[in-house]
Structure formats: C-alpha cells, structure tokens
Amino acid sequence: MHSFLRDMLLYRRFEEAAEEAYAIGKIGGFCHLHIGQEAVALGMIGPLRQEDYVLTAYRDHTQALAKGVEAGPVMAELFGRAGGSALGKGGSMHIFGADVGFMGGHGIVGSQIPLATGIGWAIRYRGGDEVCVCFLGDAAVNQGAFWESLNMAAVWKLPVIYVVENNEYGMGTAFRRVSALPVVERAGGTGVPAHAVDGQDVLASWRLMERLVADVRSGAGPQYVDARTYRFKGHSMSDPVSGTYRSKEEVEGRKREDDPITRLRDRLLDAELLTKKELEAMDGEAREVVNEAVRFAGESPPPSPEELYSHAYAEINEHGRLFLDGRDR
Amino acid sequence: MEITTTRAMANITYREALNQALAEEMDRDETVFLMGEEVAEYDGAYKVSKGLLDRFGDRRVVDTPISELGFAGLGVGAAMVGLRPVIEFMTFNFSLLALDQVINSAAKMYYMSGGQISVPIVFRGPTGAALQLSAQHSQACASWYVHAPGVKVVTPATPADAKGLLKAAIRDKDPVAVMEGELLYNVKGEVPDPEDGDFVIPLGLADLKREGEDVSIITHGPTVHIALMAAQKLEKEGIEAEVVDLRSIRPLDVDTILASVRKTNRAVMLEEGWPFAGVGSQVVSIIQDEAFDDLDAPVVRVTQADVPMPYAKNLEQLAKPSADRVVDACNRVLYRS
Ligand SMILES: Cc1ncc(C[n+]2csc(CCOP(=O)(O)OP(=O)(O)O)c2C)c(N)n1
Numbered sequence: 223m224h225s226f227l228r229d230m231l232l233y234r235r236f237e238e239a240a241e242e243a244y245a246i247g248k249i250g251g252f253c254h255l256h257i258g259q260e261a262v263a264l265g266m267i268g269p270l271r272q273e274d275y276v277l278t279a280y281r282d283h284t285q286a287l288a289k290g291v292e293a294g295p296v297m298a299e300l301f302g303r304a305g306g307s308a309l310g311k312g313g314s315m316h317i318f319g320a321d322v323g324f325m326g327g328h329g330i331v332g333s334q335i336p337l338a339t340g341i342g343w344a345i346r347y348r349g350g351d352e353v354c355v356c357f358l359g360d361a362a363v364n365q366g367a368f369w370e371s372l373n374m375a376a377v378w379k380l381p382v383i384y385v386v387e388n389n390e391y392g393m394g395t396a397f398r399r400v401s402a403l404p405v406v407e408r409a410g411g412t413g414v415p416a417h418a419v420d421g422q423d424v425l426a427s428w429r430l431m432e433r434l435v436a437d438v439r440s441g442a443g444p445q446y447v448d449a450r451t452y453r454f455k456g457h458s459m460s461d462p463v464s465g466t467y468r469s470k471e472e473v474e475g476r477k478r479e480d481d482p483i484t485r486l487r488d489r490l491l492d493a494e495l496l497t498k499k500e501l502e503a504m505d506g507e508a509r510e511v512v513n514e515a516v517r518f519a520g521e522s523p524p525p526s527p528e529e530l531y532s533h534a535y536a537e538i539n540e541h542g543r544l545f546l547d548g549r550d551r
Numbered sequence: 552m553e554i555t556t557t558r559a560m561a562n563i564t565y566r567e568a569l570n571q572a573l574a575e576e577m578d579r580d581e582t583v584f585l586m587g588e589e590v591a592e593y594d595g596a597y598k599v600s601k602g603l604l605d606r607f608g609d610r611r612v613v614d615t616p617i618s619e620l621g622f623a624g625l626g627v628g629a630a631m632v633g634l635r636p637v638i639e640f641m642t643f644n645f646s647l648l649a650l651d652q653v654i655n656s657a658a659k660m661y662y663m664s665g666g667q668i669s670v671p672i673v674f675r676g677p678t679g680a681a682l683q684l685s686a687q688h689s690q691a692c693a694s695w696y697v698h699a700p701g702v703k704v705v706t707p708a709t710p711a712d713a714k715g716l717l718k719a720a721i722r723d724k725d726p727v728a729v730m731e732g733e734l735l736y737n738v739k740g741e742v743p744d745p746e747d748g749d750f751v752i753p754l755g756l757a758d759l760k761r762e763g764e765d766v767s768i769i770t771h772g773p774t775v776h777i778a779l780m781a782a783q784k785l786e787k788e789g790i791e792a793e794v795v796d797l798r799s800i801r802p803l804d805v806d807t808i809l810a811s812v813r814k815t816n817r818a819v820m821l822e823e824g825w826p827f828a829g830v831g832s833q834v835v836s837i838i839q840d841e842a843f844d845d846l847d848a849p850v851v852r853v854t855q856a857d858v859p860m861p862y863a864k865n866l867e868q869l870a871k872p873s874a875d876r877v878v879d880a881c882n883r884v885l886y887r888s
Contacts, residue, residue, distance in 0.1 A: 308663060337652075
C-alpha cells in the first residue's frame, strides 16, 4: 500500500511539473492533465504484467508512467526533445512505449478502441494469454467505434478490458446531457459484462482489475468497466479548472472529498500504517524523480532537422518517390 | 522490367490472380490473415477470396459485421503488434467510414511513435465505377488515400500487376491500399505460373503498357485500358501514343514519367477520379516542375466529370473518361485540331 501511495504521488508531482513547464512555455500544443484520476491509472494498470498491453486517449502521461515508461522520456516528449519517448514527434497526446506494452496515447476520441480490439485479436490469433486494457473517456462511448469494437470483441471473445475513465465531462459537455443512459449501461446490447467501481479508491480498482485480468486470461472474453472518477483540472491547459460548464463549488467539493491520494493517505495514517515522516520522505522521492525528469528533458536537444522525414515510412521502397513535396532531404 | 520474360505463363482473370496472391502469401506467412465483410463463407462479394476459407480456416479468413471503422481499426491494432492483416473493403466507397483509422491511425502511427510501431497492413477491394451504380457506389478513391504521407497506394490494371503488386503490398512494412478496378475482375491476362517461382512486382515501378514517340498518355488503374483503346484509334491516324501505367501512385515512379515526357514532349494525364486535387494534379505539377523545358504543349487532363456519378446510362457515359475524350486530348496537345 505504501507503493500505491508512492506511485500516485509520482503521477501527481509529474503532472504538476508539466503544468508549470507549460506555463513557462517549455511545453506546447495541447496538454491534458490527469490530476484527480491517478487511482484509475494505477488500479487498472498495476495488476498487469509487462507483456500485457495498454492503450489510451490523449490524457496519457500517467498511464504511460504506470505501464513502465520512464519519467524522463515522457517529460522530454512533452518538451518536444530528441530524448522523448517518441523522439519528440508525438508530444503530450502521443506517448508510446512499445517495449513495455504501452501502445500509445491517441488523439481522435474513440480511435484507440478499435486498435485495442485489434491487439486483442492478435493475442488470440497467436494463442497467447496476454490482456489488452483500453482506456477511454466517457465521451468516447458515444462514438460508433466503441459499439463496433465491443460487438466484435464479444463475438470473438477477445482478451480486452475496456475501462471508461468516467470523469463526467467531455471537454465542457456533461456526460449526462448527451447520453441516454449512464456509462455502466452503455455496453448494453453487446453482451460484454459491465462493472462499476469507485475509481477514486485505488484498492477497489486494483482488486476489481486483478479479478478481471485473471478471468480474461483464462478465456472469459472482453470486460467493460465504468471507473468513476473526476478531473480536478480543466480539460486541457487552455481550459480553466471551473468555468461555464461546472461550478467552482462542485470542483472544490470533489477535491475535498474525492482526492484519491488524500483518501489513501488518510486511511494509512489513521490505521497507523504510515507516519507523517514516511509520507514526507515518499513525497520527497517523487519530487526528486520528477525533478530529474525535468532536468533530463531540459538537457535533451531538440530533434535534428534530418528527423523531419525519418519514420514517415517503415520501409523506404527501392523504386519511385514516396515524398512528393519536391524538397531536398 | 524483365520479370515476366523467361517464365511460363497462365492466362487467368484479374480475380484469380488476386486470389492466387492471397493464397500464396497466406501460405508463406502465418501472420497474414484476411478479414472483411463476406470474405469467408460467401467467398467474397466479388469472389476474390474464393476457396480461402476451406483452405485456411476461419481463424485466418474472417467474416466481419458491417463495421468498416471497427474492423479497419482492428486490423491496424493487430498490425501494431506484428500481424499482417489484409482488410477487404467490399468496395472502397465504404472505406470512407474507415478513413479515420486509415489516415489518423495507420498512416501516422510509425511517425508519431518515433519509429516504435509500424503498421504492415493492406486495405484492398474494388474502387471506381462499374455500370450504372450511381453516385454512392462509383467513386475512384485513390486521391483520398495518397493524400496522406504514411500510406502507399497501388492500382493494378492487369492480372499480372494485380498479383505481383498485392504480394508486394502484403510484404511491405507500411499500410498499403491495393485498389482494384471493379470492372477488371473478369479481365484475363498472362500471369507467370506459380510453379515457376515467386512473382512479386516491387512498389514504385511504372510500366510502359505501350511504347510510342508522339504523345505520352499517363494513367493508372482501370483507365489503362481506355488509354490503350485510345492509342489504337490514334495509331490509325498515324499517331504513336505511349501509355505509361503508373501502377503505384505512392511511391510514384517519377523517373519513368519524366523519361516518357522527354521522349514525346507531350502528355495527357488520364484518370478515373475527379479532377480537383486528383492524382493527375500531382503528376502534372511534377511534370511542369521537372520537365517544363521538354514540353511542346501544356499537359491536358482527362478525368471523370466534376459531378457525382449519375445513374442514367447516357449521363454516366458522358461523365466517365472515354477513349474518344483521350483521343481529343491527344490531338489537343499535338495541336491537331
Ligand atoms: C473525433 C474527435 N472529436 C472531437 C475531438 C475534440 N475533443 C478532444 S477531447 C474531447 C472530449 C473527450 O472527453 P472524454 O472522452 O470524456 O475524455 P476526457 O477528456 O474526459 O478524459 C473532445 C470533444 C477529438 N479529439 N476527436
């Protein structure tokens, strides 16, 4: 349990550092923070093995860390540097760590759902016992890709667990305003078993996931999880914490009552499983890891100009021209 | 290319050639599987996958629900972890539902992952117009696909090209769209006998379907046959047209295009698709960029009319590129009319 706290503190400190770096212009583009949702990443990824797979949307930093991508390359990716996890070509929304089974953050709402289904297909095709976990936002359940994927996964009994990070909002639109049914009921009609869990309770999330992963490994077929959570920050760095679509009181209230880190911390302190001193030391360690990541990112050079064209194609054919822009390269 | 000269030939249809290519590649590589609507029990809407279910079983020849976005994305996901999916679209018209996965996932994955994750997938099926299928079933889709860096596109016009290019596409490490001509499935042609060894046509090699000194007709896909008809008509008037079949649009065999233009000094670009931002606009741009001084006349394009395909037979004929329109275009660049 100490390790749960340590990991979640790392995620929180990492995102806070990203927020700071964004504010001073070290990070560009879109940047979506995961603050408030840490227990979902840890609880749902923790029970996996390294050879299992994870895919998610653009709110992907902490999932990447949870799956084992190093903090330094993730931060360097946010900085757009050569040392980044995708050599600076992906940025915040596209963290990848194929060697540890982190198959990317994806920017089109819902587009990762069929990809995860395909990874599940490949696992079954090869007869392996790996599991693929697909994170999606609540807004993504309204995409056709969601329903198409769950239907196919159910037909072919694919080893995929679809986890909805149900933070109640898609950008500025409350889920309840645009959905005919609650999240947990949206797998209805596909026959994929649905489970709801308190996503702010890392132990509950972990326990549920442990069970589901074991079931899926032994051939139970796809599963669907409504992980109830809340984001404490705006949709992205350009969106204020509260605003036209949710009130300050609502956000403050949830932060007070529903912070997954505070909840675990208090539980451990109350049960005297943790001392204040240990807690401070733990937080200090997290900060040190993050400081080191920021240092690594800052010292990493920008990608060299030759990298503009590299990796557009995996195979450069011997004949013909692949690039038709008439530039020298 | 000498690939075909020393070999024994079989006279088979375009459909059979594609079927052979699929069977041979599935035989050769266990990671290749075929997925799409009606590909298994029905033998394929156009019967390209005939007999493959019996031969390879339902693990590798898979009927899907009508979920183009879903199963195209499933294929991309499977390719991300090392399988080589061949995704059949019943026709490329329906692949518009799946374009998000083709363009936003398949085409960009290798780049945005910094080279960590490649996507060796083939999207294939018929494209273009058949007969009186009207607006939603008669689109030449190549320009949508070639627009995105990260995708490769081939458009075989003959059975031999169909076989050789599909095999190369399956072996390629990148996403390749193999766009088959809906009206070509019954076309017969010489294809090297499988007994005679592996027949693969590398991507990026255009083919001179006819040699000539007077004008270059540059084309690809089903309109190659229209170009050949036009060349025959021109021959009667004493004009020798060269027919350059691009075969592969990305990679594009620019050298062959330029060599032909430098020889004839006149070019007509013929394609089945619409003119606006079409494949031809790119080809013409390259010619003016790199062979302007070799041109004796502006390049003329022949395309489908810039309207949705009409149903009425007479209007449909008017809308499609025809041999007569190609002849007219050649006469224009030859200043003969
Ligand atoms: C197909 C598509 N439409 C719209 C967008 C713009 N967009 C980005 S995030 C977002 C909200 C998604 O919310 P949700 O899936 O609940 O995830 P969350 O941001 O809450 O984690 C929208 C509309 C997009 N990226 N992709």
